Amino acid sequence: MANIFIYPSNSLILYDLVERFGHKPLAVMQEIKKRVTTAGIDSPPLNITPEDPKIGLKYAAVEVPAGVRGRMSLLDPLLEAAEAAILVEDAPIGFGCMGCQRTSELVGFLIRAKRIPILELDYPTSDDAAENFVYQISEFLNGLGDGKEAKNE
Amino acid sequence: MNEIEVAQISCGSEYTGIQGEIESAAERVGAKIIFPDIDLAEVEAAEEKFGLKVTSPDLKLMLARAISVVEGHTTADAVFIGTCFRCAEGALVRNEIRRYIHDKSGLPVISYSYTERTTADTLLTRMEALTTIAKRRSLLAREKQSGLTAGIDSGSTTTKAVIMQDNEILGFGWVTSTDVLKSAEEAYSIALKESGIERDAVQAIGVTGYGRFILGKAFNADLVQEEITVNSKGAVYLADRQKGAATVIDVGGMDNKAISVQDGIPGIFTMGGICAGASGRFLEMTAKRLGVDITELGKLALAGMASEISMNSYCIVFGIQSLVNSLSKGSRHEDVAAAACYSVAEQVFEQQLQEIEVREPVIMVGGTSLIEGLPQAMRELLQVEVIVPPYAQLIGAVGSALLASGFIEE
Numbered sequence: 001m002a003n004i005f006i007y008p009s010n011s012l013i014l015y016d017l018v019e020r021f022g023h024k025p026l027a028v029m030q031e032i033k034k035r036v037t038t039a040g041i042d043s044p045p046l047n048i049t050p051e052d053p054k055i056g057l058k059y060a061a062v063e064v065p066a067g068v069r070g071r072m073s074l075l076d077p078l079l080e081a082a083e084a085a086i087l088v089e090d091a092p093i094g095f096g097c098m099g100c101q102r103t104s105e106l107v108g109f110l111i112r113a114k115r116i117p118i119l120e121l122d123y124p125t126s127d128d129a130a131e132n133f134v135y136q137i138s139e140f141l142n143g144l145g146d147g148k149e150a151k152n153e
Numbered sequence: 154m155n156e157i158e159v160a161q162i163s164c165g166s167e168y169t170g171i172q173g174e175i176e177s178a179a180e181r182v183g184a185k186i187i188f189p190d191i192d193l194a195e196v197e198a199a200e201e202k203f204g205l206k207v208t209s210p211d212l213k214l215m216l217a218r219a220i221s222v223v224e225g226h227t228t229a230d231a232v233f234i235g236t237c238f239r240c241a242e243g244a245l246v247r248n249e250i251r252r253y254i255h256d257k258s259g260l261p262v263i264s265y266s267y268t269e270r271t272t273a274d275t276l277l278t279r280m281e282a283l284t285t286i287a288k289r290r291s292l293l294a295r296e297k298q299s300g301l302t303a304g305i306d307s308g309s310t311t312t313k314a315v316i317m318q319d320n321e322i323l324g325f326g327w328v329t330s331t332d333v334l335k336s337a338e339e340a341y342s343i344a345l346k347e348s349g350i351e352r353d354a355v356q357a358i359g360v361t362g363y364g365r366f367i368l369g370k371a372f373n374a375d376l377v378q379e380e381i382t383v384n385s386k387g388a389v390y391l392a393d394r395q396k397g398a399a400t401v402i403d404v405g406g407m408d409n410k411a412i413s414v415q416d417g418i419p420g421i422f423t424m425g426g427i428c429a430g431a432s433g434r435f436l437e438m439t440a441k442r443l444g445v446d447i448t449e450l451g452k453l454a455l456a457g458m459a460s461e462i463s464m465n466s467y468c469i470v471f472g473i474q475s476l477v478n479s480l481s482k483g484s485r486h487e488d489v490a491a492a493a494c495y496s497v498a499e500q501v502f503e504q505q506l507q508e509i510e511v512r513e514p515v516i517m518v519g520g521t522s523l524i525e526g527l528p529q530a531m532r533e534l535l536q537v538e539v540i541v542p543p544y545a546q547l548i549g550a551v552g553s554a555l556l557a558s559g560f561i562e563e
Binding site for chain 1: 240243267
């Protein structure tokens with residue numbers, strides 16, 4: 001079982017597909033859950049505090065908007081743990097989104113720079129394309145083995 | 154009126170970690186933040202409807218929320234618009250939505266670009282002005298001072314007090330701010346003495362400025378009000394331009410205000426603590442370096458040519474360095490004074506006036522408006538007449554005394 005980074009990082013469809021094929025999806029919902037269930041932090045709605053954009057300085061300098069850096073602090077553990085990734089381009093908002101295009105651009109770059117197996121797909125716009133979309137994901141995930149092999153590819 | 158509802162239209166506040174600060178600032182002025190409820194189809198249709206294409210989904214959501222407010226699907230008393238500082242796409246959307254809301258709904262609106270360092274205190278004055286405009290329109294409609302009232306403006310650099318009776322200024326006090334209470338007491342005592350009025354005879358008192366909350370308690374003030382509202386009112390009153398549009402510019406010791414006013418009520422405004430180099434403090438330092446009193450700097454500037462001096466920076470440190478270098482190369486003091494005034498005016502023009510709608514007449518107020526070179530530089534930049542009304546330096550105190558008279562009749 002490999003840790004699969006998905007993007008958009010809150011896509012329920014991608015999350016479900018990764019899980020169905022026996023791998024562990026890395027999604028932002030897990031990180032948000034950790035925050036909102038951690039006692040002692042009171043910074044609603046996401047329990048992101050002004051300290052988080054400072055953690056995001058790991059990925060982007062101070063001249064980058066705080067909202068991008070705050071998002072990066074949320075994604076940091078997922079990027080660190082990723083052993084493979086599925087990235088879907090041009091997805092409609094309902095499929096999942098992080099709200100900020102600059103964050104999407106930075107995450108895309110960082111995940112590619114990790115040199116892990118990556119499947120990049122365009123969002124399907126027809127039934128045939130949708131079937132092919134799911135097929136490609138299944139092939140990709142089945143080919144990853146137990147994760148260790150994926151890491152070494 | 155019940156609790157004021159402020160519709161928040163923003164991108165990034167929850168990821169910046171300052172959403173709680175926005176809500177806290179609203180709560181402190183008796184307002185509640187609400188979020189326009191939008192469905193997915195409205196978000197997807199927003200770009201076309203608004204006419205602005207953006208790439209970030211949260212900015213599309215902002216457009217949809219703005220449309221919801223304007224079309225009345227969301228009921229709100231005022232609007233707060235926010236995006237991350239240094240986000241270019243966010244800044245474009247923020248500005249266009251602010252114009253759109255202001256033009257199409259008439260609701261009071263403020264906008265702000267935040268960082269993780271933004272606190273409730275930073276937002277408080279803006280939020281207070283926003284809620285005042287929403288809930289106190291009848292008070293702001295007052296055009297004449299009546300009865301015997303006092304106004305005290307506790308500013309960052311100077312503290313001002315005035316005594317007014319039946320629409321006339323009887324006397325005033327103007328002292329350097331040190332201890333908030335002591336300075337206010339001193340200015341107030343001077344104003345009372347000059348007016349020949351006993352303290353007990355004053356029927357109502359209004360306070361404004363940074364120290365307004367402390368003064369409000371100490372003087373048992375009838376009106377405790379932020380500077381945006383008070384200065385707008387004071388400016389159009391003193392300039393005798395109470396009806397119609399006007400733009401009020403106040404370059405203060407610590408921050409600047411640029412306010413687009415309609416019938417004496419603030420519409421769009423910006424309050425910048427942008428940089429010390431765009432403040433009265435920069436002019437004070439220039440005067441000191443030139444060896445003249447601040448009251449003489451303006452006249453000196455009028456006799457100079459700003460273009461003769463090369464200013465490499467707007468910064469209070471590096472800007473002064475440019476001026477010092479010019480002096481060491483033999484530049485005229487007059488030119489240096491003019492360059493300092495132009496530098497301040499240019500920063501306000503570039504960084505604040507672009508965010509509001511500049512409508513004539515332009516009224517400059519505050520102590521810095523008496524430094525003649527500054528309104529002159531603003532005239533050159535804006536290419537419009539700039540009015541400096543009598544008692545411009547007392548603007549906050551006069552506005553407070555004027556508005557406080559509304560409490561006598563109540």
